[in-house]
Amino acid sequence: MKSRMSYLSAAALIAATILAACGQAQPQMAGETRTASVPPPTPSPAPLGVAGAITGPAPVLLQPPSAIGQHPSYEIGVVKSVAEEPFSTFSLEVDTASYSVVRRYLRNGTLPPPEAVRVEEMLNYFDYDYPGPETREEGFRPTVSLYPAPWKPDWALLRVGVKAFVPSPEDRKSLNLVLLVDRSGSMQGSDRLNLVQKVVGDFLSTLRDDDRVGLMTYANGVSVHAEPTTDHKSVAAALRGLDAAGGTAGGAALEKAYALAQSVYDPAAENRILLITDGDFNVGIRNSKELERYVDRKRQTGFGLSVLGVGQGNFNDSLVQAIVQAGNGVAAYMDSPVEGARLFADGAAGLLHTVAADVKVQVEFNPAQIAEYRLIGYETRALETRDFLDSGKDAGEVNAGRSVTALYEVLPVAAASRTLPVPRYDGNRPAPSPEAETALNAEWAEVKIAFKPDGPDGAQTVIRQPVSPDLLRDLSAIGPDDALAAAIAGFAGKLRRDPAFDAYDYDAIKDLIAIARARDDDGWRSELLHLVSAAESLDG
Template sequence: MRLLQYILFVFLTAGISNAQEIKVTGKVTDSQNLPLPGVSIVIKGSANGTQTDLDGNYTLLATIGDTLMFSYVGFETTEEKVTATSTIVDIKLIPASSQLEEIVVAAYGSSKASKSTSYAVSSNRPRRRGRKHRQRRMNKPSRVQVFSTGNALKVRGTNSISGTKQPLYVVDGVPVDSKDIAVIKAIDPAKISKVEVLKNKNETSIYGSKAQHGCILITTHSGNYKVQNDESYREIVENDFKRVKMAPLSTFSIDVDKASYSNIRRMINTGVKVPADAVKIEEMINYFNYQYEQPKNKHPFAIHTEYASTPWNAKTQLVKIGLKGKEIPQHEIPASNLVFLIDVSGSMSNSNKLPLLKKAFKLLVNQLREKDKVSIVVYAGAAGMVLKPTSGANKHEINQALQNLEAGGSTAGGEGIRLAYKIAKENFIKNGNNRVILATDGDFNVGISSDKDMKKLIEEKRKSDVFLTCLGFGMGNYKDSKLETLADTGNGNHAYIDTMQEAQRVLGKEFGGTLYTIAKDVKIQVEFNPGKVQAYRLIGYENRLLADEDFIDDTKDAGELGSGHTVTALYEVIPVGVKSKYVKEIADLKYTSSATNKEYGDELLTVKFRYKKPQEKKSIEMIHVLHTDTKTSTSKDFNFAASVAWFGMKMRGSKYIDNQNVKDIIALAETNKEKDNQGYKAEFIRLMNSYQGL
């Protein structure tokens, strides 16, 4: 009897242990031990899963006996069985082989019940026996798996999309250009009726040489899907070197926007060629946090300067000017009056637009306090309010209103902006944080829509003392130029959200900086000492340049600084006495004296700053002098910022870099990426490695 009881006990405990749920954590890296963000980890046979964060880390609840599938575009899928000791599972992914094996439409994380379907694609040709039949079976289209929880189209078993063996995509009978592959991968799986994978020469010959590495046929329910790729960027004309004796002053507005970097990251990760005008070097540099000390006086920001040799040009020097905004604890931020202005037009239906937007805004909602209030305005063919002003304590009500949003119709952006500002003004909180948060792909096509008209509208609304934040989503028709114009004109900032990780950064970790302004109309004016500097050029900020007289004109708009924000500007300077191909000779001036005041011989430059407090109209001035005798060894912040600028110039095809070697840029960044707790700098290095293959 005791033996029987013992046997039953063993079986029962074994059954319990087999069904035991444990928390699995780990890190996913590539062959160079760099973290891989956004890796899909799915429990095999289900739609349950997660993604790695920017450090490549993940956490997942799984049952002993489950198999975890790790998949990432351009890498082989790896499987790992969960055992009783699998509390930590680190995975190293290897690059994918060139063979086209299967296509997966996968997603997870939806609150709705998920469905999964697997089916094989085959032709309707009559069967034949023998060798030819066996050969056809060997070349038949591969198995296709569809997990319909609606997030993204992922291809498994092909080379990295930056490789040379990219299959041809055909959507509703129309071949897709390689530059538009990222747009196709963003199609909502719910719109897809059928996916076929063709590999043999007979089947792909109809599409010519472009299909030599296989062909993926996608059929949508509508049957007339059109690939839209008309993204627009404002033209950037790179800043030239200016002679100090002819132009001693350099004046510009600060820029805390970071949209360019995350947009470039999206392009590199999806194998899309980066347009030169999409590269805003100042936004790339300012994407990263630097170890600047906080202000210790009455001013809302501190100033930091240093200079050293330029890494890409041995004959020049690089000057860094850094600002650090005062960090305001979240509980000390005044009550917020927020109006979510959300684009629900038809162009927002893709998975990386409205579906991602809803999840992103929930991160913001979760941080609201009882004293904060939120209204939601939407626009498509017309504009309307879907949530009246609601306390931040009622998070469920706010989140439910977001969840109920659906996309469809045209885009009356101007009408939406008017209504949002009207509601913000009606609920204005004196000495509070009053802000409209616009979330869109920027594709306005009803009513006023040009950049010029939108700027005029925002200039009018700016007088209400309501600030503006612009959040860009999606690809294919993303209007960066329009959102940049709106944010710059509306006393605001602009971010591009390509993943939930970026949403967590913008609306989570940097909540205060994104949504609370501590100084507005911040301008910088640098005067160079002609006794030390022969010529200079500002790196980036081409769209933020100001006339010298604008510096003391308080009616001229400039950039805003948020809580805890850092702003960094770099100047490349040619010292006096150095011969440079970038400085051309000019004739002597007849009426202007070229004599140099030697009284300030140890000064390299003087930096002046002007700013206004958020609710005031009169500016305050600060002055900082950079002396040549204070030069010390450069900081890692200096060198890392230089590597980002260098890479930005490389992507833009700048004529001012002598050293074009990307490996040298990577080496500079690699040795100076300290204080990288969130993994953003490591990710930057991974992006540069990926860029080399484009």
């Protein structure tokens, strides 16, 4: 394994290569007068979200190793030529389920299957220190940064981050929520129905007086335990009284849940169904494409659908991903009481309260400066270039206070000559920039974000942020959030067997986490370090 100093020396070499190619002064090497400020690892408390501390490289075995469930297949994103595809467009999402699922696999003593690892969900599990907007209408304030890609010489990372508006509790929309809970026999256990009863019961006690909640369950049939009501104590009591028994023949469970929500529909409220399940749920529509279309139709009438997964074995991650994207919802996975408290914190604002609809990102790369690029993750959320300005195109929703991050690998034209052929013909080269456009053509890219602050039926707003090469920093000088994003991308890349990370080692990831832990108010970054060690011990 590499030592910390050898890794940082290599990182400084990468930075020097990119900076020199772009006409900037080369940074000093680690070990010279200016050295990288990487604090040595310090003893960590028991990692939050883990039932029992992972105190060494080996994970705590809570149960015999087993699969969490079915996961969607996807192709890892490929490198694209700016000359051929200068625009990269995708739907911005805030799902976090993949990180929790990966954590559970590692806690069970097994590596996750590559298809269970979705980089964007792992990135967006964490909070970043992005400046937030002051009003809902402002939407987002993009934060962009540039630094060398630790696993790819000559390449840089472009990090694009936003934080959603955080309305005060009294300014949030009232909630019209129907809880649809799987209470089949497989839901027995402390990590399933018992966990739901505790976490959701605590959440109900935090609701506002004007929030309405109904409770339905399905097993051998469908039952309504509480009509939508503002009497949250009665709903909590009904939830506590549930037991797990029977099959999963839910019949028309989802249709009935929508009908129950419709009975108190309020266009000024947050109208949402939260499906809570551990299995390959049967909610009345068995064909996955038909179910996806049904959820999409209901979304168009003002109802969102989110899914909270628990347990392991039969959890249909593939179907969850499809229907939450169709239903403008969030997919989350709860593996412990601590994770439940995190998901439902602040009145579940980050889980249930939407502040920006149809959020799309488009990055336009400048062919005079960037030769190639790759978006890391978001493979299942890609959009066509023309979709960005199409205000009728459905895209992701971002909930209150959520941090959302995307990472690109980018290859500057100045560095590409070492890895790409030099064009012989003028038509294959970037056109020289007229003097009047020198400043514009010096930009590496422009980031654009489209969103609707007033909901899916509102007007679309577009904000823009140029990306200047002046942002490029030496890897040894990056801050905690840049280091965290790179560490997660590297960790996810190793877990999903992305060839770009074959030569990248776990020690390098740990070095980045050491920098990231300079800001670790909640302990999640320390937990990440333990998970990386667990994966390393299993990845023999």
